[in-house]
Amino acid sequence: MYDVTYHRATSVDDAVARLSAASEGQLLAGGQTLLPTMKHRLAAPSDLIDLRGIADLVGVRVSGRSVTIGAMTTHAAVAGNAELAKVCPAIVKLAGGIGDPAVRHQGTIGGSIANNDPAADYPAGLMALGATIHTNRREIAADDFFTGLFSTALDEGEIVTAVSFDAPETCGYAKFPNPASRYAMTGVFVAKGGDGVVRVAVTGAGSDGVFRHEGLEQALSKDWSSAAVDGVSVSADGLMSDIHCDAAYRANLIKAMAKRALA
Amino acid sequence: MTEQGIGARVLRKEDKRFITGKGRYTDDIRNERQAYAAFVRSPHAHAKVTGIDSAEAEKMDGVIAVLNGKQLTGDGIGNLICGWAVNSKDGSPMNMGAWSALATDKVRYVGDAVVLVVAETQAAARAAAEAVVVDYEELPAVVHAVDALKDGAPQVHENAPGNLIFDWGIGEEAAVDKALSGAAHVTELEIVNNRLSPNPMEPRSAIATYDEAEDHYTLYTTSQNPHVARLVLSAFYQVAPEHKLRVIAPDVGGGFGSKIYIYPEEIACLWASMKTKRSVKWTSSRSEAFLTDAHGRDHVSTARIGFDENNRIVGLKVDTVANLGAYMSLFSSAVPTYLYATLLSGQYDIANIYCNVRTVYTNTAPVDAYRGAGRPEACFLVERIMETAARELGVDPSELRRANFIKAFPHQTPVIMTYDAGDFAANLDQALEAADYKGFPARREEAAKRGKLRGIGLASYIEACGIAPSAAVGSLGAGVGLWESAEVRVNPVGTIEVLTGSHSHGQGHETTFAQVVAERFGLPIENIQIVHGDTDKVQFGMGTYGSRSGPVGLSAIVKALDKVEAKVKKIAAHVLEVSEDDLVVENGEVKVAGTDRAMAWHEVGLAAYTAHNLPAGMEPGLKEGAFYDPENFTFPAGTYVCEVEVDPETGETKIIQFVASDDFGTIINPMIVEGQVHGGIAQGVGQAMLETVVYDEEGQLLSASYMDYTMPRADNVPSFVIHHHSTKSPSNPLGMKGCGEAGAIGTPPAVINAITDAIGNNDLQMPATPPRVWAALQAASTKIAAE
């Protein structure tokens, strides 16, 4: 790891100030992706601003069906939240399937979505849930937030503070883990709102990161069942091919995972 | 059997330090004024080195030295060598290309070491290594062995035209051709044995210290065989003379073959310690390990097996191309030849076998022995083609095997080996019974109702362990003898130190070896200390690999124990004034048989050292050494049964049950033996379903971390069912056969036979990942639709 100057921010404003004062500043959330990247010398920030000490950013609030999760809430905390499990079990399951137990004790929802790894789980969840990403400056719809591989709508100096969503009537998530990294080789989040609107988001498969699958959304809007998924033709166009599998297999997984998510 | 003797499930003596964090691995050691090394490695698979500019690096804070290959060769440090000479069929010697510990003119794989930086801290060494500027002129690269043999392929070494290292054959080709042409049925198969990365969890590490006052070197290193390391470092690489070099392999965190070899890093660190007069430490990162630890396997073969009208095998013909990577590693030539083709008879009575092996240079990491080393490749080929043949012939795979088993011993195969003992049908029966083979059709039907495809597969493996005798391997080109040494020191108080040339890096020698001594003299194992891994303490040894520590290492100990016992009896006979023939050693006493007259064990020890009352002419002391050179290999064998379920939607395969029936001969500690089998099976499952090294066409390693190289995890494997049915090896005093590699040898074909059975498509290569299984299922259904 290259030399770096460590800061422990005491508030969001403090973090913003330290970030703007640094030449190549970088926010440190759970560090479960950033630190390995720095160890490999693939990232060389001049300053790390640790958000861990900011209490305002931590916690899950459930009020009726309205859910707010602080950006620095760990995956373990989301996975273990009983109230959240009652209204939105799929997001609890999703969080409980990220990384491994030790990673879940440190990794955070804010860190995950700000990084927007194309194989991360949360982007699919938040997109399918129609979540809102709250920052220190504004609110961004999940559809607009995730803009491509490792890229988001966040501006310089903008910090994710929380995500919120209304728990849908029903939803589900299934992922097929990459056998080596255990990231999603393909993960599908399906959600049906009280208004009948269906949203289906796919992670791990798209060459441009998380995306919504219109064909599945249309089919499931008419018939919320795995039979409906069978009838959808999922194209391999725009899907990733790598040493683990090709686009055709990922196209197959989108259907298979959609069915598991419905089950 | 005593409570702590042979056959007892004794808990391990070594565990306490490991479970409390007190193990002492190489990287845990830090010397006074420790300096740290970092290597500048080639980012190209094939390139000329046209310039090295170290000026910037040398000026950096904390940098002690920046050293390159020209300086290294200038100091007379020799090239790395392959220690086993294999000739081509035409008698010409193998084409061994030059391998300098630091590349001088050319780099031949990504990771090839070019420059060594020594600095005050690891961070400073790494930073300076980044500042070294190496100019490369890139050359085209070749990564697959079959491609490397093609006309016009890039040349890896000038003295290996067409990248061919040797073109070797074993058996009578004409006889096999004749047998196959007259066969009632011939089965053909193309087989790829996937390249693997050994991945012991402890990365390699070396701490080299030059003592100027004594003109003496000490090397702590992660080695399976410290004496061989010392021999090679001194005799071939001229880093330090043997009597001025102490090599210590302290606690070593797994090896699996990859820590047999002497790598460039140890050589360079030793040399750098002399240059800098500092203790120089290098510890591999996992990323470096993926690039530079010797890989395993990587064969491409075609095989034809013929049967007569009674389904008896008449001949087997195999053509294999083996990828040895960019340089010939220490035992690389022996793995795809004498450790592979000599096992192609499997458990079967085959009159005619011929195998042709071409070994090839490519721009990839060197390939050498990895758990099983050649034998997994042979077993996979034989057991896949037997299963395939059974399917083609429409007979039960277990019955085709049984009909062709060798039943009488000793049995001479047409490929050198003389099998000394075994009862193959007994292992087969035991495994089938334990797996409820008969009940499988009902289980398959039940699974089908749940939408799952269930399959069952067998593998009846045989391997050769304890490679020996020395004269025989010498005649086949081995550069070393393959005996083992031991020394048994009985102290004046009766406690015992056993010095062994075997090295334990997870095998539990500190316990099993002590059990043999405990059994012999009736002493508690707490009174017995096993000493290993230090060339200053143990006179010599060949180390631990090839499942040799039991059959060879323990045999040397037994031989030394024989000598101790003989002397003990002489002393006791003298003191007790009886004939030696009347004495027995048991329960910690030397007793006059059938009486209560005895000397306690410690009294004999004391008598030997006080020397007040010894037989006339007897030397004082009680210490005996022995070298043991086996008269034959040992032949562990057995049958494995794997049962799987495949999800047709995704190709995901779950192992439902895995049953092993092994014949390891005498077992010292069943708990430890079972542990060895568990680990071997998991590595076999890894090869069959998960692991593979992937280079792109330019020779860049794509499977370069645990993000992309799939290590078996706890949820990839089931609990295993392990049974034994043993026949004793007649070739060593304890009747042992070796158990370290069986799991890795027998498992891959059992798994692939099961998956191909489940999906109804035999065309499936390892690793059978979900995408591959799914694709094979699609191909099978397309084929059915077309028919």
Next chain:
Amino acid sequence: MTEVSMTVNGKAARASVPDNTLLVDFLREHLRLTGTHVGCDTSQCGACVVHVNGRAVKSCTTLAASAEGAEVTTIEGLANGELHPMQAAFKENHGLQCGFCTPGMIMSATDMVARYQAAGKELTEEAIRHELEGNICRCTGYHNIVRAIQDGAAKMAAG
């Protein structure tokens, strides 16, 4: 450089270290607690697992500076007496061979047992295998590690 202070195995530990010092390096190089190992550089092998404020974390993916003020427990400090029940279970069930992954395995095992017991959930074989996703062993094939954790869990529940 940054001043870090934390409690390691019940003892105060304080040092001035470069800001980029990982917790594992602080433990191994500064405190010479070498039972915590480094087996990979992508946070997957789990040889480096320690407890920070009672939770298993990968010390190779944690900055020493961010553990400021924390209670850290390593394999050396796990036992409250001779051996922790989980350590004893690993020995009694032959849950280790080369021993390199073992400290991380034991630290992960005690963490998982504590979490399951706190949640009142049954730690089945399947659950143990799933929970071990972040710990790689190359020697044992996991068979006896699973047995050890089952046994260790029972021992921890008993006492």
